[in-house]
Amino acid sequence: MKNLSLTQKKWWLSAHILFSAIWLGVTVTFLILCISVLNTNDGQVIKAYYTSMLRLEQTAGRASLIGTVITGLLLSILTKWGLFRFYWIITKEIITLICLALGFIFIYYWTLNGIHLSADSINEDFITNHYQLMIWIIIQVSLLAILFIISVFKPWGQRIQRR
Template sequence: MKTLGPAGMKWLKIAHILLAALFFGGIMSSLALNFAVNLAAYHETFDFYRHTVIISDYIIRIGAVGTLLIGLLYGIFTKWGFFKHRWVAVKWVLFIIQTFIGIFIVDQLMEANMAMLEAGKASALNSPVFMHNHTLRQYAAIVQIAITVFIICISVLKPWKKKKTAL
């Protein structure tokens, strides 16, 4: 398989950094809004969820899908591969876990709360299910941020890398 040259690697790295920044920035923005929302005010809470859905759909998903595609390109067209280095394999596993958290926890809770707000209006804010979903979504976003920071550390430090032996 043909590998990318130095110029291709630089462009791939630029795309990877930009897409990862979208992904991470979207999660951070969503979490910041989560801490700032006044859950006693219906219109503020509704606007929060509406904006969070937009951030999720147009920032986080683009960053996540783009990062996944760039990761595939790295795996196919560079010397890194997918499992040649343990640190790369760990990044893949963590990214998959993080993606599942986003799709099956964060997004589902967000959509459920948005549906409750649309159907029940202000009465949704008194629902224990709504509050539970909101809190759980917040903790899941914190876990996603922690995983992202760990992935960044792995990317820079490259732990578990084989040491070069002197001949």
């Protein structure tokens, strides 16, 4: 397969960085909204926070996640880096898969569940759900920050190619 020119690589890398930054920003916004829920007892405000999280997940969250994965795959495939040639890229791929599962399955589920539970009253089930959501959002923010750090430092060298 033909490699990208330097200009093409820069455009794809720029898109990858922008999508990644949006994904991190959306996740940090989720965390801010979760913390805000802890500062109110008003059920309508809590439902508004959760509805905002759901809308973010369904729009900017999904678009940035998909954009990050597609541009990352293209950069790996169409440049010298490859998908499995370097340990740091393999590590990023594993962490990205974990973040995908967290975002698309768990965080999405706990957000929907929070909307449903907040409709009744703020009870023990809601509080448990909320703390589960918040813990996993903190984990996701941490993992996304680790992805950025790995991208900058590119630790762990190239895998030994066996023939």
